[in-house]
Amino acid sequence: MAARLPVPVFTNLNDAYQDLSFAAKQGVRWDELTQEFEKRFGRKPTYIARAPGRVNLIGEHIDYALFGVFPAAIEQDVLIACAPHSSDETPAPGTVRAHNMETKYAPQTFTPMLLPPSGLQEKEKQAQEDKAAASSVHAEGWHMDIDKTQLRWESYVKAGYYGVLNHFFSPSASNNTQPIPVDILVTGTLPSGSGLSSSAAMVVASTLVFLAVNGKLEGLKKGRLVEMAVENEKRVGVNSGGMDQAASILSSLNSALYITFYPSLNAELIPLPTSPPRAAVFVCANSLVVSDKVVGGSESSVYGISHLPPSCAVIKGAKTRYNLRVVETLVAARILARKLNLQISSPSKKPFTLREVLSAYFGLDEKEEGAIDPQLLGAGLEDILTEVEVLRPERLGFRNDDQNSDKGEIQIGLTMDEMVQASGLSNDEFRNIFLSWVDVEASHFQVYKRAKHIFSEALRVLQFRQLCLSSSQSLGNDETSTSTADVLKSLGNLMNASQESCASLYECSCPELDELTQITREAGAYGSRLTGAGWGGCTISLVDESDVQGFIQRVKARYGPYQNLNDTELEEVIFATRPGSGAFVFKLE
Known part of the structure; x- marks a missing residue:
């Protein structure tokens, strides 16, 4: 089972990505991150943590009701490079110098505080009053200020760090070890508020990088990392159900995940019907409406997407959504x-x-x-x-x-x-x-x-899963092009029904998502639906692989916000994706 596997640590990108061409493409970006880290901090990083975003193929807003979901990791991700602080200065234990590759985000320095017993008692009392942040958290000795009213990029770094401190640096531990001072540099290719799980990827990468640099990764299982990441993200004010973190951590190349949460976390790798003779891919299309799940203001990105169109609309209101x-x-x-x-x-x-x-x-x-x-x-x-x-x-x-x-x-x-x-x-x-x-x-x-949507959506997830399994099992039994096409049409119909339920029963769609899903279907998709929390963000469409470029151009011609985009901008808002691998740590030699 994927949750029982150890968190992988690689020293070679080919092994990490399991795809030579993709590894070569990503290698340029990794080199740029390494060189920029050395430029800013005077030495190369010792570790780089990578956490991908995800698309939820079907199963929206049912994970926090403990029903199974069906996501897959994607190519877009968050990378965080790190190294122990090394200079003539002697900063306090655990001090972090955090930089972002996007220059509009100012560098941040923060130091966790070890609270005295009186402070612990007060903090325990506060935690009891804030169950959303403390539902599964033990009494803590470390503290950092996180402003839950704003989506500041460093808040996600702090959230991941928080869990590492309080799980691995307990004040009552006999060895009384201290977290080391660390320098980090963040970059990412996931637009915030797009429904592709940018916040979870940020928290997962942060958790991983602080575990790695402090020597706490050995023996850590993926399932435990999922639990930590879910707990950590609650610290920025999001009551996550766990799907996003599980998909980012547990995913495997060329498979989607059927993730269940009851009575405990379990993840089943499910092959998708994307093989010849009727190969298909999933195409993500950003509505360019940004959904803010957290109460209050929002930065346009939590880690540095600066070149998306400035006309992106922002929908706010966790309290009403x-x-x-x-x-x-x-x-x-x-x-x-x-x-x-x-x-x-x-x-x-x-x-x-x-x-x-x-x-x-x-x-x-x-x-x-x-x-x-x-x-x-x-x-x-x-x-x-x-x-x-x-x-x-x-x-x-x-x-x-x-x-x-x-x-x-x-x-x-x-x-x-x-x-x-x-x-x-x-x-x-x-x-x-x-x-x-x-x-x-x-x-x-x-x-x-809400209840009708959740029960019907949970049923659609099971039907989607069974169609994928049946298609995979029939590959060696004289499968015909027609039968594969029928499977893809059936999957598309389930996606369309999911979108209708999200729009009319759960009311988590928006006019732009309704328009975009309709356009993508008329442009040739087998099916299309919103993915992520909704109220903005992305759609996911099942498309014949041979028709992807034509499909994208037809969508561009009809969806207003796309019509004035250049080729580079268009590639960032609508793109094809196959299931990718989950989070890992890269150790630089």
Whole structure:
């Protein structure tokens, strides 16, 4: 299993990338990073950590409900070069001089503080009040200021460093070792807010580089690194479900990942039907609308994409979008379990997920019996999709007078008071469980629509997985061009259904993404959908490999924001990708 493999350390780029032509192409960039590091710090780096971005082929906004997802790593990535600080100065233990290859970001210097016992007690109290950042974090001795209201590039560096400090440099350890002073240089090719997991890649690379330079990589398994990276990213104010970090770390060349989170993390490598006679690739297309998942202001990039069009729109509002959806899905799980008379064991102050509701619906204790077989899980999802209708406002006993006559979709949802009443909790209990750790804003809450999307999207992931497996298994059995084309069309149909659900039920699309997915389908894609959190960012389209260049030109001709781009700019906003390898550390000799 991928999660049980050690984090790889390479000394040769050919071995790291497993593709000679790609390694040669990347080698130029790595040389530039090494030379710039030496120019700035007076010596060559000792390590370079690489963490790729990812595309989620299908399975949007279901990882934090603990359902399986289907991402793949991509070529675009974050690189961080590092070396122990060496000069006549003697900086404090753990001091970091952090530079960014993009010159518009000023160099930063920061030093972690080791808090005294009184400070620890105060910090533990604060952590209890901030469950989003401390849900799985032990009492800490180290502290660094991270401003969660802004997407500053160094905040992601600090977030990765934080986890290394508090897991590997405990003040109570008998050897009492100290983190060494470090110089780092950051570069990247992932545009922020594009839905390609730029923030997770940054945190993964940061975590890796501080582990490597402090000699803490030996024996570390990929699954443990995923857990650390998820924990670390919460420090910048994002309640991540874990898909982004797992995809960046666990991916393997030429395969997608079927990642499950319940009852524990598991990753299954799944080959994609991209072989002749009907080879296909995935094409990412950036809507050029930037989605800001964190409350407050945003820099245009967390590590240095400066040449994208300045007209990129920025959508902000974690309180009304990303974090709100997290709360709505957790409340939906509570209300659905209550309506179905399901008993779910959970600490009184911790919400449970829709995946745990499904487990209770099966009557299984999966912590003892292991994960449900995908085929059985699919049957269960089909069954519970009929039960989710009890979450309609009128079925819960609340008025519904704002109904779309064409689709019958509930638009008005539940007020806060109605949602609290449906949960069976007191107002204080409800707010303590669901709202004490996150800020949200809404006049009405859409628990029915969110639950329906999550269950139906989880089912589509399983259907996508099975189609890929069936196609791979039939390759040696006189597979015909027609049968492969049928598989690609079926995969495309699932992608299109996912986009429709994201737009109408989860409401995480936006006009630009709706337009771009429609254009890509009419330009020849088998299917197209948003990828990432939504509200901007990228689409992912399944396209015949022989038609990629023609496809890109047809999209450019019809999508307004692309029409004035030159060739270099166009290559950065729409590009084909195949599944790539996951994060690694490169040791310079």
